[in-house]
Amino acid sequence: MNNLSHLNFSPRPCRICGIYNNPIVASEEPCAGWIDQPWMPEGHYTLIRCQSCGNLYVDSNVTEKYLNDLQSKYDPETEHKTTYEFTEDDDRRRTLELAENWEMLARIRLPGRNDKLLDFGCAWGAFGNIAKKAGVIPNGVELQPAGAAHSQKLWGGESVVHRGPIETAPFDENEFQYITSFETLEHVFDPIRVLKNLKRLLSADGIVVISVPSADYFIFKYWVYRKQPFNEWMRRTFPGNMQGDMVLIHNHINTFSIKAARLLMEKAGLKVVFIAPYCSGLRGGLLGKMIKCIGTLVWLLSFKKIILAPSIFIAAEKEI
Numbered sequence: 001m002n003n004l005s006h007l008n009f010s011p012r013p014c015r016i017c018g019i020y021n022n023p024i025v026a027s028e029e030p031c032a033g034w035i036d037q038p039w040m041p042e043g044h045y046t047l048i049r050c051q052s053c054g055n056l057y058v059d060s061n062v063t064e065k066y067l068n069d070l071q072s073k074y075d076p077e078t079e080h081k082t083t084y085e086f087t088e089d090d091d092r093r094r095t096l097e098l099a100e101n102w103e104m105l106a107r108i109r110l111p112g113r114n115d116k117l118l119d120f121g122c123a124w125g126a127f128g129n130i131a132k133k134a135g136v137i138p139n140g141v142e143l144q145p146a147g148a149a150h151s152q153k154l155w156g157g158e159s160v161v162h163r164g165p166i167e168t169a170p171f172d173e174n175e176f177q178y179i180t181s182f183e184t185l186e187h188v189f190d191p192i193r194v195l196k197n198l199k200r201l202l203s204a205d206g207i208v209v210i211s212v213p214s215a216d217y218f219i220f221k222y223w224v225y226r227k228q229p230f231n232e233w234m235r236r237t238f239p240g241n242m243q244g245d246m247v248l249i250h251n252h253i254n255t256f257s258i259k260a261a262r263l264l265m266e267k268a269g270l271k272v273v274f275i276a277p278y279c280s281g282l283r284g285g286l287l288g289k290m291i292k293c294i295g296t297l298v299w300l301l302s303f304k305k306i307i308l309a310p311s312i313f314i315a316a317e318k319e320i
Helices: 064-071 088-108 126-133 145-155 191-200 215-227 231-237 258-267 285-301
Strands: 008-010 022-029 045-049 056-058 116-120 137-141 176-182 202-213 270-278 311-318
Touching (some): 056 215, 088 176, 088 311, 116 126, 126 137, 126 145, 137 145, 191 202, 202 258, 202 270, 215 231, 258 311, 270 285
Parallel strands (some): 116 137, 116 176
Antiparallel strands (some): 008 022, 270 311
């Protein structure tokens, strides 16, 4: 991998707070791909860090149309599962993780009879299926044709799964008591616009629940893999565990600080009612438990300002 990282400033404004002249903090090539295309049209992955809100965002000419076209493609290997995971074990673990999400969501707002859920980025229907077992009617928005078709088949005739962008979804204002989006908004060009459209569909007593990747965790991980003094020794000694090549070549358009995550919700007209560290992507085991414990400790010691966990879990309601 060619490390291109150097400190200079980008003219691109932060996609969350709009501040200009933020520093480029890391840049590497290649970047992640989907099917036969790179996530960033330039073929490299370069990150800017907002000096005001702490959001990490890409220095790229990527557009909303480019991302929609890219994500409309599907991978046949995952059609028979209910998540985006490629192996059956990972699919099962991810489904268990989504079940925990539902438990957290249901504690924040108890489900009632005939409540409806809209899952933005519903994949192959795993979370909606969990909600359905709890008596909630699932609905979804999904760009991938195979995922949308599978979710519709899994959930049945009461549900509607829209294949396309949220702006063209055939749902009514104030229709849903639950709107969710787990590990999805980091992949869209303008998450504030998406959340504004989702808020329009939220009932007066409903909640929006999302999870997004944590900028604090990413910066720490990048330091461990790339910048700390014993980096080369650790890479030689623990080649299977370092996974250094996977640090930057991912597909996030934004990676959120706690401040940026709150601002994201506020700019969409939503009031945050719950926020906490979220260990999405950790598959259990000793390492996963250690990271969860460390993340919780840092969260509490920093007076809930630093999230040293893979993601941020947020629940919000409409501003009155």
